Amino acid sequence: MRSGVIMAGGPGMRLWPLSRASRPKQLLQVGDGRSLLALAYDRLAGVLDPTSIFVCTLDSHRDAVLAALPELPPENVIGEPTGRDTALANGLCAAVLGAVDPDAVLAVVTADHVIKPIGAFQDALRCAFELAESAPRLVTFGIVPTSAHTGLGYVERGAPIDGSAYDVASFTEKPDAATAATYLASGRYFWNSGMFVWQASTVLDQLRRHRPDLAGGLERIAAARAGPDRTRVQAAVYPELPRISIDYAVLEPAARERADAVAVVPLAVDWLDVGSWSALATTLPSDEHGNALGSLTVLVDSADNVIVTDDPQHLVAALGLRETIVVATKDVTMICPLADAERVKALAAATRLAHGERFT
Amino acid sequence: MRSGVIMAGGPGMRLWPLSRASRPKQLLQVGDGRSLLALAYDRLAGVLDPTSIFVCTLDSHRDAVLAALPELPPENVIGEPTGRDTALANGLCAAVLGAVDPDAVLAVVTADHVIKPIGAFQDALRCAFELAESAPRLVTFGIVPTSAHTGLGYVERGAPIDGSAYDVASFTEKPDAATAATYLASGRYFWNSGMFVWQASTVLDQLRRHRPDLAGGLERIAAARAGPDRTRVQAAVYPELPRISIDYAVLEPAARERADAVAVVPLAVDWLDVGSWSALATTLPSDEHGNALGSLTVLVDSADNVIVTDDPQHLVAALGLRETIVVATKDVTMICPLADAERVKALAAATRLAHGERFT
Numbered sequence: 001m002r003s004g005v006i007m008a009g010g011p012g013m014r015l016w017p018l019s020r021a022s023r024p025k026q027l028l029q030v031g032d033g034r035s036l037l038a039l040a041y042d043r044l045a046g047v048l049d050p051t052s053i054f055v056c057t058l059d060s061h062r063d064a065v066l067a068a069l070p071e072l073p074p075e076n077v078i079g080e081p082t083g084r085d086t087a088l089a090n091g092l093c094a095a096v097l098g099a100v101d102p103d104a105v106l107a108v109v110t111a112d113h114v115i116k117p118i119g120a121f122q123d124a125l126r127c128a129f130e131l132a133e134s135a136p137r138l139v140t141f142g143i144v145p146t147s148a149h150t151g152l153g154y155v156e157r158g159a160p161i162d163g164s165a166y167d168v169a170s171f172t173e174k175p176d177a178a179t180a181a182t183y184l185a186s187g188r189y190f191w192n193s194g195m196f197v198w199q200a201s202t203v204l205d206q207l208r209r210h211r212p213d214l215a216g217g218l219e220r221i222a223a224a225r226a227g228p229d230r231t232r233v234q235a236a237v238y239p240e241l242p243r244i245s246i247d248y249a250v251l252e253p254a255a256r257e258r259a260d261a262v263a264v265v266p267l268a269v270d271w272l273d274v275g276s277w278s279a280l281a282t283t284l285p286s287d288e289h290g291n292a293l294g295s296l297t298v299l300v301d302s303a304d305n306v307i308v309t310d311d312p313q314h315l316v317a318a319l320g321l322r323e324t325i326v327v328a329t330k331d332v333t334m335i336c337p338l339a340d341a342e343r344v345k346a347l348a349a350a351t352r353l354a355h356g357e358r359f360t
Numbered sequence: 361m362r363s364g365v366i367m368a369g370g371p372g373m374r375l376w377p378l379s380r381a382s383r384p385k386q387l388l389q390v391g392d393g394r395s396l397l398a399l400a401y402d403r404l405a406g407v408l409d410p411t412s413i414f415v416c417t418l419d420s421h422r423d424a425v426l427a428a429l430p431e432l433p434p435e436n437v438i439g440e441p442t443g444r445d446t447a448l449a450n451g452l453c454a455a456v457l458g459a460v461d462p463d464a465v466l467a468v469v470t471a472d473h474v475i476k477p478i479g480a481f482q483d484a485l486r487c488a489f490e491l492a493e494s495a496p497r498l499v500t501f502g503i504v505p506t507s508a509h510t511g512l513g514y515v516e517r518g519a520p521i522d523g524s525a526y527d528v529a530s531f532t533e534k535p536d537a538a539t540a541a542t543y544l545a546s547g548r549y550f551w552n553s554g555m556f557v558w559q560a561s562t563v564l565d566q567l568r569r570h571r572p573d574l575a576g577g578l579e580r581i582a583a584a585r586a587g588p589d590r591t592r593v594q595a596a597v598y599p600e601l602p603r604i605s606i607d608y609a610v611l612e613p614a615a616r617e618r619a620d621a622v623a624v625v626p627l628a629v630d631w632l633d634v635g636s637w638s639a640l641a642t643t644l645p646s647d648e649h650g651n652a653l654g655s656l657t658v659l660v661d662s663a664d665n666v667i668v669t670d671d672p673q674h675l676v677a678a679l680g681l682r683e684t685i686v687v688a689t690k691d692v693t694m695i696c697p698l699a700d701a702e703r704v705k706a707l708a709a710a711t712r713l714a715h716g717e718r719f720t
Contacts (some may be wrong), residue, residue, distance in 0.1 A: 017677070300703075300710045309693075315719050317377070319696035319707045326695060330520035333669075333688040335695065341659075347679045351658045359675050 016348035017332035087249035095222035098200030143188025148180035153192035376708035379691035384452035447609035455582035458560030502550025513552035536543035
């Protein structure tokens with residue numbers, strides 16, 4: 001049976017202080033009031049039966065996830081005791097769902113991006129399910145690139161499978177600018193979306209083949225009865241297992257081994273990472289002076305700022321402010337130049353160093 | 361009998377959003393944790409009996425004043441229904457205290473400045489009381505100038521009265537830079553402090569002489585019995601009376617009329633107007649990067665800022681911030697360049713225009 005799993009893991013500290021260890025970025029509401037998690041759910045809900053949609057998250061985020069997504073049945077949360085990268089999270093989902101349904105086919109999607117239009121995503125998702133069901137393939141989604149981005153991984157296409165997909169020839173991690181430019185010009189590369197479709201048995205077979213250490217741990221977890229038993233086994237096994245991405249652990253070695261082991265479905269969509277304040281700003285309403293406003297504001301001689309609060313009744317008043325990020329929450333006010341948006345994570349880390357977990 | 365009256369009137373919107381219409385700047389705590397009002401009280405308490413110290417403020421600020429200054433007996437608040445400049449406020453205090461004690465001698469002091477050392481102020485205060493008691497003089501305090509400030513009024517000294525005071529030859533409102541420079545060089549000019557000592561009967565006589573309209577209104581108020589009767593009369597009379605400063609209404613015409621009508625006691629003190637964020641910053645603790653900090657903070661690559669909160673538990677975290685004022689209160693966050701400190705009032709006005717009294 002077809003299932004979907006939304007990965008809602010990391011804290012996303014580049015969106016601090018709105019995102020916290022206890023309130024990950026996927027639960028933040030973006031421009032139109034739906035959280036990234038809810039938007040990811042909406043995308044799947046058009047293709048899958050709602051009872052087949054799961055969320056994989058930290059045990060500590062379970063309550064927050066259920067509060068942000070009341071549509072989700074509580075038993076559809078797949079919990080991790082701690083985050084140990086994507087190989088383990090993907091393996092866990094396959095092991096847990098495969099234990100219930102040996103024929104399970106999983107779409108594993110992220111909640112870190114705004115994707116438009118939703119219809120194009122859903123068409124690609126249906127195509128990917130068919131490809132994964134018709135053969136023991138690992139199917140990935142490749143975003144059709146619109147720039148020579150050096151901060152993303154790239155997927156090189158190989159032979160066409162049918163009109164709408166290709167074998168994967170190779171994966172490349174973040175290339176330098178010159179390489180990225182040749183990739184873009186060639187028309188043969190896609191951005192690696194981090195979203196996949198596969199049979200549970202296919203990805204578990206590949207894990208057993210390439211990472212028997214991970215596969216062994218996952219088998220012990222899946223063998224325990226769902227509920228407190230499994231939680232206990234998982235808590236004991238997790239810390240022993242290595243941190244590694246699913247790309248390194250499975251997709252890259254599989255693609256190297258056999259030309260038809262991995263397929264890519266092109267996805268021609270607006271694919272916006274809203275993982276930083278400068279990126280999130282593009283989803284917010286803006287005024288005629290280029291201020292992106294997620295807040296009640298009074299602005300005098302102020303332009304090109306990003307201003308966000310967690311309380312719609314809180315006023316941010318600024319005079320002579322330019323290209324600055326201001327985020328006001330109940331217990332923390334954060335300010336930095338827009339050009340330093342990527343360094344907010346460092347500021348959060350400095351705060352954790354000075355004050356422990358109190359403000360982060 | 362000698363009395364002291366602290367004027368705690370205007371809202372001080374240059375210190376918005378910490379100061380509000382309902383929480384005037386005199387009630388704000390400065391660097392060492394005492395409010396400006398409390399510091400003014402401390403200065404008087406060394407010279408006067410505490411039961412003889414009064415505060416003149418808006419009726420709407422009565423409760424806030426008593427909360428900020430628990431030492432003050434509630435009956436020692438002289439309330440105004442609305443602020444109508446200093447001639448009326450000074451006249452009211454003289455009329456009210458003179459009605460109880462016809463021999464009352466009043467020191468009328470402001471709470472808008474930090475004055476150091478306190479001993480020099482108290483010596484001058486004792487000297488001024490003696491001058492006011494020995495003749496029907498209007499005694500003013502003249503700050504010994506340390507710069508050719510163009511934002512202040514100046515007092516020109518005339519003949520010496522004794523070793524420590526002078527008749528006043530003339531008053532000049534804010535002079536231009538060239539004039540201020542000649543004033544400073546001459547050694548004959550003081551900054552007008554806005555603080556005075558006089559017999560209640562002396563200032564009321566002068567008001568009757570130069571502003572019979574004001575004097576008549578004040579007599580009607582003082583004739584009513586203290587309490588609800590007087591409050592009712594005052595509410596009816598106040599709106600009819602003109603707005604004018606005590607300098608224009610009384611001191612300047614009196615000094616023009618008679619050379620010995622007004623005396624000036626020199627005051628050689630550090631006299632710091634803390635009426636703006638840039639000025640208040642000088643009273644706050646600072647770190648090694650020139651940040652003035654009235655707040656819990658985590659600062660990375662940030663220098664020469666002024667950061668203030670009204671909640672000692674609220675964190676302000678900044679990265680790459682330079683020469684900026686950040687004031688975070690429960691319902692308003694205010695940000696502007698330090699160079700624009702004088703324009704905070706305009707930002708508060710823009711906020712009032714947009715949101716009524718809600719945030720101001």
